Amino acid sequence: MPEMPEVEVTRRSFAQRIAGARVQSLRLGAPLRWPLGREPAELVGATVGETLRRGKYLWLPLALPEEPAGGLLLHLGMSGSLAFTAGEPAAAGRHDHFDLHTSLGLLRLTDPRRFGAVVWAPALDGGMAARLLAGLGHEPFDEALTPERFHAALQRRRTPIKAVLLAGEVIVGAGNIYACEALFEAGIDPRLPADRISRPRAARLLAAVRQTLASALALGGSTLRDFRDAHGMDGQFQLQARVYGREAQPCPRCAAPVRRLVQAQRSTFFCAACQKR
DNA sequence: CGGGACGCCTGTGAGC
C-alpha cells in the first residue's frame, strides 16, 4: 500500500480500538523483510499503547511488565495492509504473515509480496527502529519545514526533483503516486534537477505536496489493487488522480497526452506541456 | 559523498 496517506488512514482506523489491549499471542507466517528480532512468546502479556506513524512506518508500543517499554515497527511495503477485527478471527490465509492476537481483537498484516516488515525495537529511537528511521526527512505537515528550508534542502541535490521527493530524505510520505500528482499540481517537470528550482517554485511544490497528501487523506487514500484500511475500506483518491496511471490520456489542464517515463526504476507520469523545466 | 541500479517477492493484465 503504502504511501503516507494510506499508512495514516490505516493508523486512524485501528489505533483507538487496539489501545490498552493485552497481547495474548503472536503468529508469524512466511518471512517478511526482516526477522522480528524477538522471541514472540516474550511479548505475550504486553499492553498495547498509542499507535504512532513516522513516514510510512507505524509504531505500536508494547509495554511489558518486567522491562522498559519497547514496541513493534511496522511497514506495509508495496502490497501490505493491516486489518483489525474484534470477535472471532478468520483463519490465516496464505498472505497473512503476522497476527497479533489481543484481548480487544486481532491485528493482522496481509502482504502478498512480503516487502513489508514487523520488527521489535526497544524504543522508537533505539535499536532497529532508530536505524530504519534515521535518514527520514520532515513529516509533510511539520511546520518546521518552511518553504525556505525546503528550498535550501533542494539546493543541495542535483538529482531530478521526482527522485528527491521519492527518496524521502527531505520530506517523507510522497511515494510514486503522490510525487507525480504534486509535481503536476506545482507545474514542475519531474526531470528538473532539484537545485534548479527557484524559491517561489519550491514554495509552490511544498504547498502542492501538502495539498495532495491532505486530499488523499480526506479520501481514505488510494486503492489501486489491494489497499484497504483496517476496517477493510477502499480508498478513493485514485479516482481523482490527474496524471498517475493515465499515460496517453489527455492532460486535465491542457489536453496534451500524459506521458510516462522511467526515473529511478519507477514510472513517472506527467504533462510535458504544463510541467516546466 | 552523491547518485544510480539491484533485489527482495507475488500477483495481475496485456499480448500473443
Place this chain on the structure above:
DNA sequence: TGCTCACAGGCGTCCC
C-alpha cells in the same frame, strides 16, 4: 485457454 512478459503503491544495500 495458456503461456510469457512487463509492471506494480517501497526501500535497504551495494556499487561506481
